[in-house]
Structures are given as structure tokens and as C-alpha cells.
Amino acid sequence: MRSKVNPEIKHNGPPRNHRTLYAESARNSGFLPNGASDREVVRINPNKPLRILKFGGTSVADASCMQRVVEIIRAASRESQLVVVVSAMSGVTNKLIEAAVHSEAGNREAVARIFSDLRQRHGAAMTGLIESDSQRNRIGQQMQELFREGERLCEGAMLLHELTPRARDAISSLGERLSAPLLAAVLDESGLGSQCVEATELVVTDSYYGGAEPWMDLTRERSLGRLRPLIQQGLVPVVTGFIGATEDGVLTTLGRGGSDYSATILGAALDADEVIIWTDVDGLLTADPRLVPDACLISEISYREAAELAYFGAKVLHPKTLRPVMEQGIPLRIRNTFAPEKLGTKITPAGCANGGGVTALAAVTDAAMISIGGPGLVGVQDVLGRTFATATAVRSDVLLISQSSSQNDICLVVSSTQAKRTLEALRHEFSHDLAHEKAEHITLDATVAIVTVVGQKVPGMAGIAGRVFVALGRENVDLLAVAHGASACNLSLVVARKDVQTALAAAHREFQLGALASAMFPVSNSGRPIAWAYESERTGSDAD
Numbered sequence: 001m002r003s004k005v006n007p008e009i010k011h012n013g014p015p016r017n018h019r020t021l022y023a024e025s026a027r028n029s030g031f032l033p034n035g036a037s038d039r040e041v042v043r044i045n046p047n048k049p050l051r052i053l054k055f056g057g058t059s060v061a062d063a064s065c066m067q068r069v070v071e072i073i074r075a076a077s078r079e080s081q082l083v084v085v086v087s088a089m090s091g092v093t094n095k096l097i098e099a100a101v102h103s104e105a106g107n108r109e110a111v112a113r114i115f116s117d118l119r120q121r122h123g124a125a126m127t128g129l130i131e132s133d134s135q136r137n138r139i140g141q142q143m144q145e146l147f148r149e150g151e152r153l154c155e156g157a158m159l160l161h162e163l164t165p166r167a168r169d170a171i172s173s174l175g176e177r178l179s180a181p182l183l184a185a186v187l188d189e190s191g192l193g194s195q196c197v198e199a200t201e202l203v204v205t206d207s208y209y210g211g212a213e214p215w216m217d218l219t220r221e222r223s224l225g226r227l228r229p230l231i232q233q234g235l236v237p238v239v240t241g242f243i244g245a246t247e248d249g250v251l252t253t254l255g256r257g258g259s260d261y262s263a264t265i266l267g268a269a270l271d272a273d274e275v276i277i278w279t280d281v282d283g284l285l286t287a288d289p290r291l292v293p294d295a296c297l298i299s300e301i302s303y304r305e306a307a308e309l310a311y312f313g314a315k316v317l318h319p320k321t322l323r324p325v326m327e328q329g330i331p332l333r334i335r336n337t338f339a340p341e342k343l344g345t346k347i348t349p350a351g352c353a354n355g356g357g358v359t360a361l362a363a364v365t366d367a368a369m370i371s372i373g374g375p376g377l378v379g380v381q382d383v384l385g386r387t388f389a390t391a392t393a394v395r396s397d398v399l400l401i402s403q404s405s406s407q408n409d410i411c412l413v414v415s416s417t418q419a420k421r422t423l424e425a426l427r428h429e430f431s432h433d434l435a436h437e438k439a440e441h442i443t444l445d446a447t448v449a450i451v452t453v454v455g456q457k458v459p460g461m462a463g464i465a466g467r468v469f470v471a472l473g474r475e476n477v478d479l480l481a482v483a484h485g486a487s488a489c490n491l492s493l494v495v496a497r498k499d500v501q502t503a504l505a506a507a508h509r510e511f512q513l514g515a516l517a518s519a520m521f522p523v524s525n526s527g528r529p530i531a532w533a534y535e536s537e538r539t540g541s542d543a544d
């Protein structure tokens, strides 16, 4: 059986560097499975750490942003060996998907307009960045070929009036396939030798288009084989984020926002010392700054808390980002491309000992709640097992579940994009059991959101749940469902989508997570001012 994100670990007795120690501390604190640490060390220059730097869409949005990225890479290259992972320029993937959808609907003009805009935008970035005529010609031609490839794929969808998941992936991958060669060329021209590498040569995945999973052992083999020689030559490989390919070489994507995942997959495959996600905020904040304006920087946080925040909606990290590095104890950082002097957030196995209080909040604003119930289900065997199996079969991630076992009533929450297919699959699965009932006993509420409170010991800490309920009650926010205790570090609440901002603000205030609140009224998570508390219950999230 091949490993996915659970790579086979080789025990070659690597030097005990800081990362080996992280892995040890992770194992000791129960975050790592036994035996998962001492990996094959691939360091080319043992005196220089290997870092993966990932730049998101806003970091490469135009020529001036890319120029910043070049300076960050230059500074990092003085002390590290590097592999760069890059996203599409911001908004480009959305436009490509729009073009794909228009193609299926036969809207030729809309498709042409999108490609014309994309040509113009990439052309402008290239002109602003590359001076040498020969480089411009080379990159310009490469871009034209990619645009023609995209147009041909759209043409195919128009002819067939069908957009297959495979074609959709091929079209949506173009953004990264355009930005990576451009960045590599700019680095090269600026004197930092660089080469663009398409991740289709490195990341081997299954064939689940739109959300493929890597085969880690094959990915490791290919990444080492392809990237090690480049690093040995002193070059900086620039790898396309977001994409991979099946063993037969068919392009796949890892899911929206998947370049973060690409970075940690490569970090794990190459046994890197650190993965740094460069983005447009100072780091991981105590809440989404678009929903809670006084959200405050978290200087250090555990893998598990960060993973929960990512899973429950903190867009700054793709939900699967932590998986590959957790197994190897590789630290992750989130830093701001537009304020590189700031240290950002460090994500480590054990995080910051903060006494177990609330660290941060997250929200999934586009959730949908499916309820299964009614008299017809009383006495039906294994409703829960069948529900999970059905959701899994349609690759639906169940974000939260709440069950009344006596009645067999269940409600589960999934993301809106997965709601329709999950609902249909469940209605099909239980159609016999509900034959005498109406199908409406499996119902969908597409207007909900999940608010999640994360902290190292949130479920176990006396009073936290009560304080959340009271704080939300004070603002007249109704709770539609609650999941508490299943995870070691979160409490999740389902609320009406219209209430999500109010709920976040109330909880943020209640736990004094805001920058202003913590500076003016330093209060511990128990509600007592720090000066009164017997132990400091929260220090980590105060730091900036």
C-alpha cells in the first residue's frame, strides 16, 4: 500500500538539529505517531538550512509585488537553500474557472474577453519586470503557448457543451503555470540563478480532479531526483503551486487555495528545515481580520490549533496545509510579504504554553446543514455509519456532526459547495428506509455558518463553553448545533449565516483576544485581570 501524506520514514540517524528536536517534542506531546521523525536528510550543504518559501496570489499580484518577492528571496538565499512555490497572480484562477464555466455554456465572447484580459495583465507584469529582449521573447512565447493551450481546452468544452473535472483542472492550472516561469525569469535576471519546475514533475497524486491527494513516497522520490541537482548547482527552483499529476502524468489540482498544501508537501518530501508561507497579513491572527477588525497577531501556535483554525475557515492556510509537516515536525511560519521585517507566526508541534485558554476563532461562512431524521429512522441500523460512508463516497468533508442516538436524528454540516451532492447521496442511501416517509426527512439548510473557538484545552477547561454561550446569548445569536469535546482543542457552534460576524465579535470580546483590549485591559482567559490570576493563562496571543 502506498503512503499518501504519511510518508515512509527512513532512519538514517540524521544530526540532531532543531527540527529533530521539534519532532521529539511533538512525539512527546502526543502530536506525532511513534517512529515518525528521523527522516532521510537531503541537505546539500549541511551548513545551510533548506527552506520552502511559498508566495500567495497577492504577493505576486503585479510587477511591483513580484519585485518585493525577489528581494525577500535574495535575502533568504544568503542564509538558506531555497525552493520557491508560487501561486497564480491574485484573481487569475477565479478568472480561468469563469472562462471554463462560460465555455461549457457556449459563451464564446466572454471566454475571449477573459483571455484577452489575462494576456494583457501578464504581459504588463512581464514588461515591468524583464529588461532583456531575449528573456522577454522567451517568456513571452512561453506565455502565448500557455494561453493557446487554455483557449484550446475551452474550445473543447464549448464544442462538447461539457466541462469534465479533468479539463477544469487543466484550465484552472494555467495561472500557476504562467506566474512561475515569470518569477523564475525575474530571479534569473536579477542575478539569482533560478529555474522554473512544473509541479506535475514532482507531486504525484491520485486522480481526484479538483482535490487530489499526493502519494508521498512517489512525490519524495521525484522531488529529490528533480530538485536536488538544481539546488546543488546553486539554483533556486521556482515550483508551480496548486498542481500535481497522476502517475501517468495527467494534470490534477489540489483544491482551491492549494498552493499552501503544495509547499508543505514539498517541505515534507525534501525534509526541509522550515516552510514559510508569505502572504498579505502579518501572520495567523486571532480571527479573520475581514470579519473582526481588531484581530491580533499570534506569535506562536501549535500545529493542532493552527490545523483546526485552517480546517474551520482561516483562509490564510489551506485546510490540509499542516498534515504533511506535522508528521515530520517541520516548523511552519506565516509572514507578510508587504512587511517582511515582521517575524509573523511560528507554528510548532507544541505551540506556546498559554495555560490552555482560547487562542483564536475561525468561521466557515459558506456552510450548509443537512438534517436526517423523522419517525422513519427510529430503529434503522447504523444510521451514523451509513451517513459517514455516504459522505465519504462523494468526497464530502463533514465539518461537524450532532446526533440524537435515541431517535437516530443526525445533523451534519458540510461546505456549501459539497451540500447538493451530499444531500442527493444521502437521500439515495436512505431511500428504502424512508420509503413510507417523505424525502423531506433529509433536509438542507444552506444559510448557516460555523463559528469555532480554538485553544489547546478548550473542551476540557471549565467555563469556556458557558462563557461562549452566554456571550452569544447576550447578542441574541441562536445556536443551531454544537460540537464540543470531540477534538482536543476546539468548540464549534452552528449559527445562522447572518449572525456570524456578531458571534465572532462577541466571543473575541469575551476572551479579550483583540489587540486593543489586551493592551488596555490585560485579562486572563478566566476573566480575571492578569494581576489577580494565579497563573498566566494566555501569553502567546498577546505578543505582536
Ligand code: ADP
Residues within 6 Å of the ligand: 055, 056, 057, 058, 059, 087, 090, 257, 278, 279, 280, 281, 283, 284, 285, 286, 287, 288, 289, 290, 309, 313, 314, 315, 316, 317, 361
Ligand atoms: P494568499 O493569496 O497569500 O494565499 P489568502 O487570501 O489565501 O492569501 O489568505 C490570506 C487571507 O486570509 C488574509 O488576507 C485574511 O483576510 C484571511 N484570513 C482569514 N482568517 C485569518 C486568520 N485567522 N489570520 C490571518 N488571516 C486570515
Ligand code: ASP
Residues within 6 Å of the ligand: 056, 057, 087, 088, 093, 094, 175, 241, 242, 255, 256, 257, 258, 259, 260
Ligand atoms: N491559485 C490557486 C487558487 O486560487 C491556488 C492558490 O492560490 O493557493 O485557488
Ligand code: MG
Residues within 6 Å of the ligand: 056, 257, 260, 315, 316, 317, 318
Ligand atoms: Mg491562500
